[in-house]
Structure formats: structure tokens, C-alpha cells
Amino acid sequence: MAVSALLVLVLAIPAVATVPTGSTAPTSASQIPNLDAVKAEVIAYYTSGNYEREASSVTRAATAFVDEQLRHHPRKPAVVLDIDDTALSDYGYESSHDFGYDDASYNRDIDAEAFPAIAPTLAFVKHVQREGVAVFFITGRRVPQRAVTIGNLMRVGYPKPAGLYLRPVSDHRHSIIPFKSHARAEIQGLGYTVLLSIGDQWSDLRGGHAERDFKLPNPMYLIP
Ligand SMILES: [Mg+2]
16 A cells, blocks of 8 residues: 555545546445445455455465466566555554554554565465565555565565565656556566566556566555
């Protein structure tokens, strides 16, 4: 989750340019899932273990893809991962803030290196690194948060990455796609073959510069 990204509550009106208007707006409240009921569903999805099961199915497929690609001896193989709700879980933050968000409390948790690992992603990263694959992170967290971000990743068991790309403080573009796709292009420019990209948002993945994309589940918010 980006530090200053406009985060969107589950089925709340997005604070981005996707507010339904005219003919796309609901004409009756009966067409809109009840927000409290949706929050209860999200909690059940995570606390039941179903989130981790679904995430595991994604990382198993990603692992198989990397293993298969390595048989072709790609030049300087690399994988790219998002951080929040990809490598580290924001569920604890989200659920303790009633699935809301504010910069101040979120940045305090980033500074406290408070986010736990997502176990299937951690297993994936350890596996591919053992196989000689370079691991890069590209995150919407901001450049000044580099040290605490590395600290959090390593404190929960991630190995030191080959590289970490953080969003510049000056980047206020509506979408994070240009920043993330440009960072992947930079990694390719270093001579790496970016075998795959993993993220919990479609905006983590769009814009090319990876052989394959793997989307983790996230029913909590949207980042454009
Ligand atoms: Mg994310």
C-alpha cells in the first residue's frame, strides 16, 4: 500500500476518478453490498486461513514458472515483488483501523517495522534466491522509508534484496503504473531477465517489462 496512495475502502466510493456517475451509478441501495457485511466477510476470509491458501496457490504457480524458466538458463534471472500485501501483510493495520487508512498512523507502523511477512511469499523468495535468482522489490512506499522498509523485510526473514525501488516523494501522478513499470525497465537495463512480477494490485503489474505477472488477492483496497 502506497504511503500517500488514495486507498479505497471495500466497496466504498473510491477517492479516485472511478466514482460511478449517470447510468453506471446504483439506482437502489439494494444493488450495493452492505459495507459492514463486506467487512465481516473480509475478516472471515483472512482469519479462516483462506487468504493464505489462495495466496499459496499463486506463489506455487509462480515457483513452478520460475523453476521451468531456469531450465532455459536465462541471463541474470530476476523476480520483482511489490511489498505491502505482497511480501508484508497490511491486514493487521487494516483490520485494526476498521479498514480505513490515514497517512500518520500508517507511516508510524512503517517506521516501527510492524508488518508481518506473508508466509507463502516469504517461502517463494527464499526458494528462488536459493536457485540464484535476484530478488527486487518495487514499492509505493516513499524514498525516505528505505531503511525501515529494508529493516522490516529482513526482520521477518526476507533475505537482503538485490535492489529496492521506492517511489520518489515528488511523484504525485494519479497512477503508480508509470513508476513501477519504469523501475522494471531499469532492472532489465541492468541486464536482468525479469522472469515475473508479483503484486496484490493490477497497478503493480501493468506496463510490461516482466515475462509473466502473478496477482495476489486483496479485497481491502484499490491503488490506481
Ligand atoms: Mg501492495
